[in-house]
Amino acid sequence: MHITYTAATTAAPGSSNEDHFAVGDGWALVLDGAGRYPGESGGCVHPVTWVVARLSSHLSSHLTEQPGQPLTAIVRSAIEATAADHGPTCDLSDPLSPGATGAIVRFCDDRIDWLVVGDCAVVIDRGPDGYTTVIDDRVDRLPNAPIVEGQVRTYSPAYVATVRNQPAGFWVLSTIPAAADQALVGTLPRQTVDQVLLCSDGISRLTERYGWSWQDVFALHGTAGPESIIRAVREAERDDPDPRRWRGKRHDDATLVVARMMLATATAGDEA
Structure with a gap:
């Protein structure tokens, strides 16, 4: 069995793309930049x-380089290394320091492992057994969170500073290595998995806002590829009759990676 990847990423209209994806031999990841709040530098x-x-x-x-390490250990090390890249010009103690939400999937011989932090998603197509969906929605379940009504509806930055990367709050991959230990993690036998989708919340809003099912998303991807999913997002955003009913931007960066489990085909010289 081998893995094929398809992927696409597009910035929100009129902005730079703060999403990112990467794939490798047996792994894939999606990151969604956790940006600055208006008037805040994040140090x-x-x-x-x-x-x-x-x-x-x-x-x-x-x-x-470390395929045997737990995903939480890999994420912790990556946060520490990124923090070291900043240098003395940055105040890493600022709770609003920029970072990212993220989703990682690793394909081992007998299983797949996943890790999700923040509002990225991993969706696993298990064929006749349906879909396993992993979305870290803690940022949407903050009790009595004050919302600021500006160009977009968002949480008050002063409030976010008290709950970001804090117990009973929500977590992002920024300057706190312990965020890795708060991630949603899991594993499934590899033979039960047909394909896996990783995405930023610019894609998952199709299911969270606009009534799509993950079956719909996989079906469109299967017939028209990853770019078709982004086009569907933009169409839904444009047709939304009341975009300010949602917390967050009308348009967002949109990124997805789909990994498909493919049976290896025999070649000349292979044993039957």
Whole structure:
């Protein structure tokens, strides 16, 4: 059995893309930049895209070079290495320091492992057994969270500073290595899995906002590829009659990776 990957990523209209994806020999990841709030620097001089790129680079290296390590250990090491890249110009104690949410899947000989932090998602197609969906929705379940009504509806930055990367709050991959230990993790036997989708919340809003099922998403991907999913997102966003009913932006960066388990075919010289 071998793995084939398809992927696509697109910035929200009129903005730079703070999402990122990477794939390797037996693994895939998606990151969604956790950006700055209006008027807040997060104590960091680097753009969010720099933080996401550094984090992806370290995750990719550790996933390739340390295939036997638990995913939580790999993520912890990548956070530590990214923090070291910042240097003395950045205040890493700032709770609003830029970072990312993320989803990682690793394909082992007999199983697949996954890790999700923040509002990225892993969706596992198990054929006749249906879909296993892993979405870290703790940011949506904060009790009595104050919402600021500005250009977009969002949480108050002062409030976020008290609950981000804190117990009973929510977690992102930023400057706190312990966030790795708060991730949603799991494993499934590899032979039970047909395909796996990793995505940012710019894709999962199809199911969370616009009534799609994951079966719909996989079906469209199967016939028209990953770019068709992003086109479906943009169409749903444009046709939304009341986008301000949602917390968050009308348009968001959108990224997905789909990994398919393919049976190896025999070649000349192979034994029957």
